[in-house]
Structures are given as structure tokens and as C-alpha cells.
Amino acid sequence: MASVHPRKNRDGEITSYQVKWRNGGGRGGDPQSESFKDETAAEFFKDAVNDAGQHWPPGWVKGRGFIVPGAGADEERYRFRNYAKRAIDHRTGIEERYRGACHGELERWIYPHFGECDVRSTEHFSTDTIRAWVRYLEQAKVFSGQRPKVGEPKWRPMSPKTIRNLHGLLSSILQEAVTAEPPLRGRNPCERTRLPRIDDHGADDDEDIEFLTPQEVAGLRASFTSLQDQLMVDVAYGTGLRYSELTALAPKSLLIEAGMHPRLRVSRAWKRDEEGQYYIGKPKTKRSRRVIRISASVRAALDELQDLGSLGPDDLYFTGDKGQRLHYSTFGNHWHRAIRRAKKAGLLPVYKHPTPHDLRHSHAAALISAGHGPTYVQRRLGHESIKTTSDLYGHLLPEADDDAMETIEAAMAGTRRPRLHAVPDALTG
Incomplete structure (x- = not known):
């Protein structure tokens, strides 16, 4: 079996990764190797060698990757790396921040696998190669946030949602090749991929939601040492706003x-421009721009x-020590310290690991448990689609199930059975 071997310099720093195997897999097979700059690409190539029966993957050129034999300089525009870059650069109707994020995802997760492929090739881009790539993503380990200065980050399986997003990015680029004039491909192989369900993730998935009870929120609030942080918990939990x-x-x-209940106009949010600088703009969707009581x-x-x-009217309620934007990492540090204090004091179960965003989820849970329907919750939280609300919180509606079962049972038992209307003969034939 092929295996990946890190290569280090004299200082012990990893400089590259080498995939090694014996041709054909037997002990007598000639030793083979290929080098890569990053571990992701090496792992993908290792899997490709294993799938090829311990041989060089079909279409792979040593030191270059998947290359169509005989491709000239004019053909370079069809190399997926070049084609995808142009496709993203020329897209209209998207924010520059999102454009940059697409380029980042391509570099990290898609180019190591398909960067040197020909976008026209049915051998390079087929149902089998797309499925193999998705399978690789399902086995990949990732972590959230920045790498800690001491120790290893908490590695987790890639979430089904992230896999779907990456697959959608690849699919959108291949679809452009299908609809090009003239067409570069006959079909989009991504259309036949079976993707992991959003609700298939387990307890260690980074998409987990941690619902807090009102008592747990109160205990967590009391564990903050700053009055601004305590008031921020009050407003976050009481409104369900995004950070x-x-x-x-x-x-x-x-x-x-006069004569109206107090309301909040949610018409602003912190955003990033193409250079990564923060500015206050409109919330991300039309539904996000709302007024809530x-x-x-x-x-x-x-x-x-x-x-x-x-x-003053334009000053921010929540700021850093010098009146600047309150960075998520700054509040996050305060949050994690409060979590530890709350658990130590018995105010929060040790098995719960909430994030600040879970105050938003807990706000929705409180509304639903009190009998408010998904449509009301959707509008209050600013979800673009009610499907988002239903997918996130639909399982929190036991009271609705109870009411429905009581209605059905009463009807079947005859206690409140509705009178059936006679059907005219003309309709029954």
C-alpha cells in the first residue's frame, strides 16, 4: 500500500511530503515515489495510487500531475486551475469577500486533486473521480479557528455542509464548461454524486448546536466578570441576533x-472587504434586514x-477596550473563561461546550418551546428560507406533535369526529 512520508530539513521542519509505494504492490516491485508541497495533495495521490492497484494513476505525469498528453501552450487555458481562476474572477453579482473565499477553498481542497486536470476530459472529471474526491473529504480532518500556540487543535471530521459547499463550488465551475459557447463538456459529472446528508453528522461534528436552558444562560451570565459581557449575553440571548x-x-x-412596544432595527452588520478589512454594511440577505420587538x-x-x-446615537453598544470593533476572538476568550467558571461552579453541565452563536440557537429554542411557530422564528432570526429554520429547529417541536396526536386520537375515538359531508352522485360517477 502507498504511504505518505513527511520530509524535514535540518531544523526538523517539514518541507514536503513524499508518497512511496512499490509498483504493483509486491515486494519485488520497483520502488516509486512522488513529492508534494502539502499533505492534502499527498494524501489524495496516495489514495489514487491505491485505487490504481499500486500503479501510477492513469493520466498522471510525474512531477506535474494529471496532464493531457500533447497539450500545447494554447491548451493551458483548459487546465482546471487556470479555468477555475478565470471563472471565479469573472463572476458577477458576488461580494469580493466571497470571491476570495472561493479562491481559498479551491487552493486548499480542489486544486490538490484536480488542479492539473483538463476541464474537458471525461477521464479526469468523471462520476468515479468526483466520488473518490468526495470520499476523501468525508475522511478529512479539520479544525475550527486559529491553530493554538500550544498543543494540537481539536481535529474533527469535515461537516456534511462543508462537503456540500465544496462540491457545489466544483460543480458550478464544471457547469460553466458545459454551458460554454461552444460547450467544452457534454455533461456535469457532479450531478450524479450522492452527498452526505446534513443531518448525518455525529457528536463530534463542527456543525453541532448546543442548546442552553434559561437557567444555564443565567449561570453562564453570572460567570462573566465584565458588566459589558454580561449585558451582551442578555441582548444576544434576548434577541437571537448574529454576532x-x-x-x-x-x-x-x-x-x-409613543404607543408602540420597543423594537430594534437590524439594518447593519460587520463585514469584510476584499482586503480583509472590517466595515459596517448591510446584513447578508434581505431577510436579515428586519425590525424585531x-x-x-x-x-x-x-x-x-x-x-x-x-x-451618542451612532456609538456602538459593544466595543473593545479602546472603543474599536469588538473582535470575536476577544469576546471568545472571555466566553471560554466564563464557561470554565460556570462548569466549576456547577452552573453548566460539563458535557456541554456552547459557543457564543449558541445563544442565538437557544433564543430560537425558547421561542419554539413556548409554542411559537417556525414562520415567526424564521422572520425574527432573519433566515432567508423557512427550510433553514425547519432544518435547524424542527426537532424542537414536541408540543406540536402532542397536539397533533391528541387531535387525531380524539377524531378516531369519536369524541370530536367531524361530520362527513355527503358526496353528490354526479361526482362519484
Whole structure:
């Protein structure tokens, strides 16, 4: 079997990865090897060698990758790496931040596998090669956030949602080859791929949602040492806002009108431009731009924040020590320390590992447990599609199931059986 071997310099730093195997797999087979700059590409090539029966994968040229024999300089535009870059660069109607993210995902997860392939080739891009790539993604290990300065990060399987997003990116580029004038391909091989279901992930998946009870939220709040952090928990849990929306709130976002309940206008959110710089813009979708009613506790928290900082209409409620944007990592550090204190004090179960975003999920859970329907929750949270709301929180509707079963049982038992109307003979034939 082929295997991957890190290669180190004199300082012990890994500089490349070498895949080694014996031709044909037997002990007497000639030793073979191929070198790669990153481990992802090496692992993919190792799997390709194993799939080829311990031979060089068909179409692979040593030191170059999958290359169509005889391709001239004019053919370079059909090399997937070049074709995909142009396709993303020329897309319209997308934000520059998203364009940059697409290039990053291509570099990390798609080019190591298909970068040197010919976008026209039915051998390079086939149902089998796409399935092999998806299978590789299912076995890949990833971690969230930045790599810790000490120790190893918490590695987890890639989430089904991420796999679907990567597959969708590849599929969209191959579809452009199908619809090109003239067409470069007859069909899109991604169309026949069976992808992992969103709800197939297990307990270690990075898409996990940790729902907190009101008592757990109160215990967590009490474990913060900063009053601003405590008030931030109040507003986050009381509104269900996303972090980017929450930290863009200003006193002018609070709507106070005679004869009306207090409301919040959610019309701003922190975003990034193509250079990675933060700025305040509109929330990501039309549904995200909304006006929501707030409770007396949230109103009191906002009033206290305004008095605490003597804020003007345009000043932010939540800021860093010097009045700048409150970085997620800064609040995240405070959050993790509060989590440890809450668990130590018995205010939060040791098996729960919530993130700040789980306050949004817990807000939705509180609404649903009180009998509010998915449509109301969708509009309040700013979900673009009710399917998102249903997929995330549909399992939190036991009361709806109970009511439905009581209705059906009562009807079947005859206690409230509806009277059936006679059907005219003309309709029964």
C-alpha cells in the first residue's frame, strides 16, 4: 500500500511530503515515489495510487500531475486551475469577500486533486473521480479557528455542509464548461454524486448546536466578570441576533415610539472587504434586514449600556477596550473563561461546550418551546428560507406533535369526529 512520508530539513521542519509505494504492490516491485508541497495533495495521490492497484494513476505525469498528453501552450487555458481562476474572477453579482473565499477553498481542497486536470476530459472529471474526491473529504480532518500556540487543535471530521459547499463550488465551475459557447463538456459529472446528508453528522461534528436552558444562560451570565459581557449575553440571548449584527448595534438602532412596544432595527452588520478589512454594511440577505420587538429586559440592558458609556446615537453598544470593533476572538476568550467558571461552579453541565452563536440557537429554542411557530422564528432570526429554520429547529417541536396526536386520537375515538359531508352522485360517477 502507498504511504505518505513527511520530509524535514535540518531544523526538523517539514518541507514536503513524499508518497512511496512499490509498483504493483509486491515486494519485488520497483520502488516509486512522488513529492508534494502539502499533505492534502499527498494524501489524495496516495489514495489514487491505491485505487490504481499500486500503479501510477492513469493520466498522471510525474512531477506535474494529471496532464493531457500533447497539450500545447494554447491548451493551458483548459487546465482546471487556470479555468477555475478565470471563472471565479469573472463572476458577477458576488461580494469580493466571497470571491476570495472561493479562491481559498479551491487552493486548499480542489486544486490538490484536480488542479492539473483538463476541464474537458471525461477521464479526469468523471462520476468515479468526483466520488473518490468526495470520499476523501468525508475522511478529512479539520479544525475550527486559529491553530493554538500550544498543543494540537481539536481535529474533527469535515461537516456534511462543508462537503456540500465544496462540491457545489466544483460543480458550478464544471457547469460553466458545459454551458460554454461552444460547450467544452457534454455533461456535469457532479450531478450524479450522492452527498452526505446534513443531518448525518455525529457528536463530534463542527456543525453541532448546543442548546442552553434559561437557567444555564443565567449561570453562564453570572460567570462573566465584565458588566459589558454580561449585558451582551442578555441582548444576544434576548434577541437571537448574529454576532456581526449584535456588535454593529448603536442607540439609533433602538426604536422608541409613543404607543408602540420597543423594537430594534437590524439594518447593519460587520463585514469584510476584499482586503480583509472590517466595515459596517448591510446584513447578508434581505431577510436579515428586519425590525424585531424586544422585551423589557433587553431594553433595560441597552439602556444600561448607553448610560455606562454615555453613548451618542451612532456609538456602538459593544466595543473593545479602546472603543474599536469588538473582535470575536476577544469576546471568545472571555466566553471560554466564563464557561470554565460556570462548569466549576456547577452552573453548566460539563458535557456541554456552547459557543457564543449558541445563544442565538437557544433564543430560537425558547421561542419554539413556548409554542411559537417556525414562520415567526424564521422572520425574527432573519433566515432567508423557512427550510433553514425547519432544518435547524424542527426537532424542537414536541408540543406540536402532542397536539397533533391528541387531535387525531380524539377524531378516531369519536369524541370530536367531524361530520362527513355527503358526496353528490354526479361526482362519484
